[in-house]
Amino acid sequence: MKKGALKITQMQYLSSLAGKLSLSVSLLFVVLFSLTGESAEVRCDKTLTVHLDLHAPSAYLDNNGQVAGMDAMLAQRILTKAGCKLEWHLLPMTGERILMSLQQGKFDVMIRASKTIQRQEYAYFSEPYRDEIVGLFSRKQLELPPTISMVDALEQQIRLIGPVSGWYGDKFEVLRNKLKKKGDYTAYPDAKRATELLFIEPSRGNLLLVDADIFYLHLGKERHEQVKLVGNNLHISPASLMFSKSSLEKSDLIAINQAILLLQQTGELKAIENSYRPQSLQKLLKANTPLL
16 A cells, blocks of 8 residues: 555554443443442433434334334333433424534534534534444446555546545545545445436446445445445444533433443443444445454
8 A cells, every 4th residue: 555545444443442442341331330320310200302414324204103213222221221201393394404403502413413522512412323334336237456545546547436424534535625626536425326426327426435224325226336345445434422511411421322322331332323224235334343
């Protein structure tokens, strides 16, 4: 790998390590807290309004008009386990408006949130309840080298299909801007359009950076075997619940974090997550995720 090459697998390893260290510290805190005999008293006693951005498989309405989806059901299980009651907020919004509305108290909770310094000024974050997985994919018929990276794409003028917005780290932001300047970047607004751009003829790019779960949903089973993960290019980002500081007390957050840790220990959160993830993707992720 050339100097300066973007190594998503390294970011994945460090991100996963950081998440596990954070989880270990929090678990130690919960154990110590319970030894004092106080943990039974820590319960969330509030009704929280949870905003859902309706995009399957994260959150959607099923055939009966009921809320379903990976993140919706994970949030529901965590909050009810903590003792909270919850209501859904389903008004469609842009990402910027969601954050502004949370600050304004129009709802209390945001799912699939990334923890940043700026957001911590007005919000609390739970412990990560799952990992968001972004992969670099290609169509098998293109026969690209299995070790190709996005830096290689820049140097070799291989067109990348990538998100129109969203934060994937400083290195990716620099790379995205360079690809745009060279005219080798096709931006997509959502994963459905991303999938179309990869498969239409002529294709709008040979590499696709996309959320793996949403991508596989829009691929459909008949096309699962037509794509491949390029190398081990996985970027794993911890996903947390994000709470308006005006809606939550520290004791509520402790109760919610306790619920997450307990449900992770029993495997219940992973079971919910995998119930929305096709077996082919589970197999791919298992084969390409290094163990710590």
